[in-house]
Amino acid sequence: MSCPFLPPELLDLIVDHLHDQPISLKSCCLVSKSWIPRARRNLFARIEFNSYSSSIESWRNAFPDPSLSPTHYTRVLEIIGLPTVGAAGAREFPWIHSFRRIVTLFVGTIGWSDDRLSLVHFRGLSPTLRSLSLYCASAPLPEIFGLICSFPLLEDLALHHEDPKCDLVGWTIPSTSPKLTGSLKLGGQNLSIIRGLLCLPGGLHFSKILVSRPVGDVESIMDLASRCRNTLESLRVKLFLHTVNSKMPSPLDLSRAPKLRDVGFEVGPLDIQWVVVTLKATKPKLLRQITIHSNGVSPEPTPEAVRGWRDLDHLLAGLWTSHSILPKISRRDCLQALAPSLLPELTSKGFKPEFGYEW
Template structure:
């Protein structure tokens, strides 16, 4: 039997699984992925899935008008490939763009930034309500023209939402508030930055409750209602595993009420990062800790540029003894980081922790 003629041989084709593996390996190489789209139909769909996995609408670089021009037929656009959507273009929430934005129905992470949208009228987010039933992470960066009911309405339109990040420069809380009938489970992380006192109060009123495992608060003391923060931590105490508090410009003569962590039995990490630290507040909060899972307490000190009074020194020494006691009795390792402080002041305020090597300058190797 003679061998087949070379000119009549057909080249074997790779299985679809192998082609998909090759394209997936190029997920972070957009230039090569674009070449794959032009090379073969068998690579086209898989390449598009990675090219349009993350979509950003920005008025200066990739506006929604450019998207509408590139994909005039919304039903055939690659919007359904998107898993992450970032909106910085105010025209996305306009009625004209509604047809083009609705096909983003498989998004899992949504980011909306209304800073700089301008205009005297309030910004409506109604067009984004229920955009994707699969959204699990929502990041909102809002300004003065975004009313709180609009924000809460958007949050409650995603039933699978776990992680929530809110950054507000100034709140707008008009009258006529109606509590939604349903709300997400909120089992992931909550990040608060800026002025969010009204939004936190509305979140506490939601019927489904709050079950965050991680809470991160970063704000100025005058921008938050300290009692609301206490209520927020208490509301999530049964599920809370990580707590991070960063306050700025804390007046030494006026401290917020201490947190009650006695019911946070799953707490593993506790982090305080304050300018002009009110040490008594930290001590009173730590005295309520009951979690046997807690492994590390981190306190970041900054701008301790004052000559401490005798009463203040005693308060620091009380914190010093408490942290050492927690380390000895419960194996909770304290970590004191400091920056921009007067030389020698940390060892004077926290002598035992300094002697045992638990204090460290932020610039040193950890």
């Protein structure tokens, strides 16, 4: 009997179903030469290099000639550490520049000690790049923004920078920059990051923004939201705003963001009232999802905290009844026990706080 014939499209589909099984994909490479391209496409779709492992040496030994390496299959490249890259220079690492078709790039330093990793070597690495994530403790901001502006198709951006002393000195604002129409994730203590973003000549058009700040940096968050007001659909804010003796900052006024449908707040125990005022200034009737995550809910909340929770309860219960907006409130175990006293209206409707949700 002759061997059954399967169309190439079905064979490709079978191999694609094994995308997360490298051992099976390697076996496919031994079955037939015609299976090798599709198997490699999945085997090398995501490449990770870590300075703690021998992955770099293994790669260079396997593919000593970068031009013959399978990097043209790679769509996701993740590099963690590699302090020697910055010290040795780009000529010593041609393997980096062979990744010319990646769509997603993650570059991170492991700690303060290995921040010698130079971002200059990644500038313009792939003209097809659409997502960039940088986790750098204290990389120079001019290098960061030079890298951002070297990718014309960039949409999604994630930045985490821990050194508040780094500034934009030495950065010349370019004539063009990517449109940045996807998501923005910001973390760390450096406020100059936002100033640099607001200076980009192409403007900001993010549809989703997630900002994590250890201090009450409300003004810069408002600047970001205002700049993206015509495209912003989702805003998540994580910050501690004030202490017992400090003044509550001004609320976020998001009423001029016509497409905003999803808002979320992760705040401290004294900031619930600020959330209430912000929601009232955001035309909450237009929202579809409201998420509140409270850190530090005390088993014995202060009178101020109780008033804040009661006001939040009244507002959210009204939105639930009138506009079918079902809120999400999480976290601490004690909030479960305190829900009847802090959230009486929602509790009476059968609402229960959630736990372990992901931002």
